[in-house]
Amino acid sequence: MPHRVRCDSCGTENDLSAAVPGQAATCQNCGAAIQVPGAGPVPSNQAGPLGTVKAVAILNIVAGGLGLLWGLLMLIEAVAGATGMLPHERGDPPLALMVLICLVMLALAVAGGIFVLFAGVKLLQRKPGARKLAFAAGIVNCAGVIWACCAGVLTLPVGIFTLIVLSREDVKRLVE
Numbered sequence: 001m002p003h004r005v006r007c008d009s010c011g012t013e014n015d016l017s018a019a020v021p022g023q024a025a026t027c028q029n030c031g032a033a034i035q036v037p038g039a040g041p042v043p044s045n046q047a048g049p050l051g052t053v054k055a056v057a058i059l060n061i062v063a064g065g066l067g068l069l070w071g072l073l074m075l076i077e078a079v080a081g082a083t084g085m086l087p088h089e090r091g092d093p094p095l096a097l098m099v100l101i102c103l104v105m106l107a108l109a110v111a112g113g114i115f116v117l118f119a120g121v122k123l124l125q126r127k128p129g130a131r132k133l134a135f136a137a138g139i140v141n142c143a144g145v146i147w148a149c150c151a152g153v154l155t156l157p158v159g160i161f162t163l164i165v166l167s168r169e170d171v172k173r174l175v176e
């Protein structure tokens, strides 16, 4: 069956019955490129897992930023505690202990946040070793719930999603 395709540049009707559907041909009159109709774009198998890997990477970058934000809150609370500005009621643990807890959570949040952020960036770039790094970041995100209640609750789903996606065979082939 003959394919008559009109050239967008000069308007010449070209007979493209011999051309391969879906590929580019040239206009017989002006030489401009013409898309041969017939086949749509070939669906790529890589598009699925690649999109998911990118989503995981971005989620880890966000979770890392969240960890750093949580660290900043802990810093403010530690400073408030040390300067006597933290509300302290009878029956609360000693103020020095509360400041110490804040400082430990600050260190964990900053270290965890930087690590998760770094792993997310490496995964986005699909650097060699990024899968192992992001897997560790997934565990850090899950563990965040133990150290830092508020940010941890938000990073737990990211951690679980990261571990599930990185265990997929098609993702393993995509990222080292």
Ligand SMILES: [Zn+2]
Pocket: 007, 008, 009, 010, 011, 012, 027, 028, 029, 030, 031, 032
């Ligand atoms: Zn033409």
